[in-house]
Amino acid sequence: MEKSESGQVASELEEVVKSLPSDAVNHLFSLGLCVRCIFRVFGVEATTVYAAASPSLSHSIFPSIVAQQHQPTDDKQLCTLCLGILQFRFHRNDNNNNNDVPLLISQMVKREGYHCDSFSLEVSIPPIILHNDNYLRSYMKIKYGSQPWFQDTCISTKDALKFSLLDPLQNLLECKSSVGSLRIRLTYTASKEADKFSDNADTSKRRKTDECNLVGQKSISSSLESESSDCCKFLLEMANEPCHFTYLCCRTPIYFGGRYLKYSRNVSQTRWIIDDERMGEASVEEIIGGNILQVCQADSFKFHAAGREDIDVRMLGPGRPFLVEVQNARQVPSELFVKNIEKKINTMENKLVRVKNLKLVGSHGWDLMREGEAEKQKQYAALVWISRPLTDEDFQHVSSVKDLKVLQRTPIRVLHRRSPLEREKIIHWMKIETIAGSSQYFLLHLCTQAGTYIKEFVHGDLGRTHPSVGSMFGCRAEILQLDVTDIKMECFLT
Ligand SMILES: [Zn+2]
Structure with a gap:
């Protein structure tokens, strides 16, 4: 990050901190909320602020709070609202102590050999987090609803996590986030205990709603009142176990289209095995798909052709349209490289199969194929x-x-x-x-x-x-x- 840029972020952060009502912030810290949760409870939308609010910096971000009664939630205390998700605190199955989530993700992307020119981030969080948010929101409404600054615009934990991760990830992966084919998926699951708690919360909430419906409007506020005092208890009791965290990366299918010619009367269109015995000496599917698979360093492929011919029938003339669906490609070849795949297939020594017009086609390839099948x-x-x-x-x-x-x-x-x-x-x-x-x-x-x-x-x-x-x-x-x-x-x- 450029120096002037980081200075800009720091002053933006300062502005945001200054704009928040300090007594409410102080109170939320006392409830055990982390800095990012405080930002989202107040509906702060600036992504740079989330990225900059590193969990270890909470003291310096809210210096005024330190002097007061409540110490801000730091690394040692688990956030009662997000259960550590926005503090980058979690359980993991390996023994790695590195909790730098953006770094962990970028290392995985590189380790798995993904060529990355854009990525999309998908986050899955446990229901308990939503419950926590709902409880806190109704609590805020009752406690601060009459304040001039009050706005019921809580940012979800999911969005706040994305805000916190996108900038650092874009820097580490050196590409932009967009609706690309490379998907980074983060999954948080709550401990069994927390899940049980959220189930109970569910039933008690339902029961309360039923009661409200029976006794009319007047009891709603008193019910909320008791619910809100439950809230603190609820939050504080819950915050002893961080979530389990897993992350993975995969690419949505990419498609290659073209036409094939088959010069052999002993090559089937698809791999054809009867009682462990191969029919024919090769298949169009394996020759074309295998070459594409290798270049893309993908997990697997599916071959689909518009119609078929018998194994002993050659396919000549302009050729038959086909589509290869490639699963989880690490590399997406450039146009030039696609031409090289075509060349490689067409110069194979045995000259069984030839391809024409090989190119990357969008995911609408299947639709075209199905239409073309007629x-x-x-x-x-x-x-x-x-x-x-x-x-x-x-x-x-x-x-x-x-x-x-x-x-x-x-x-x-x-x-x-x-x-x-x-x-x-x-x-x-x-x-x-x-x-x-x-x-x-x-x-x-x-x-x-x-x-x-x-x-x-x-x-x-x-x-x-x-x-x-x-x-x-x-x-x-x-x-x-x-x-x-x-x-x-x-x-x-x-
Ligand atoms: Zn939090």
């Missing part, structure tokens, strides 16, 4: 064999097809996992490409409605698909190889 049309290239030589009529027959309706009963090969149904699909167009020196082998290019079973459309599936290439030609037809060459989507991801 495949409309797909184009294929099929290597077909027929049981007799091709004729001119076959060419004419094939090229005359326009939006041909085909009825497909669920194919025999998938009957074990799909329910038996009859679906109508459309073959938009077909074209034959001959193979030099061969009359019984040819390439069939076809464009169909998404979801058409292409293999069955060629061989007929024992009459379960009708018409089929076999039935149109009046001979046996077999499909030897199949490639997806284009997918038309409702909505494009990239």
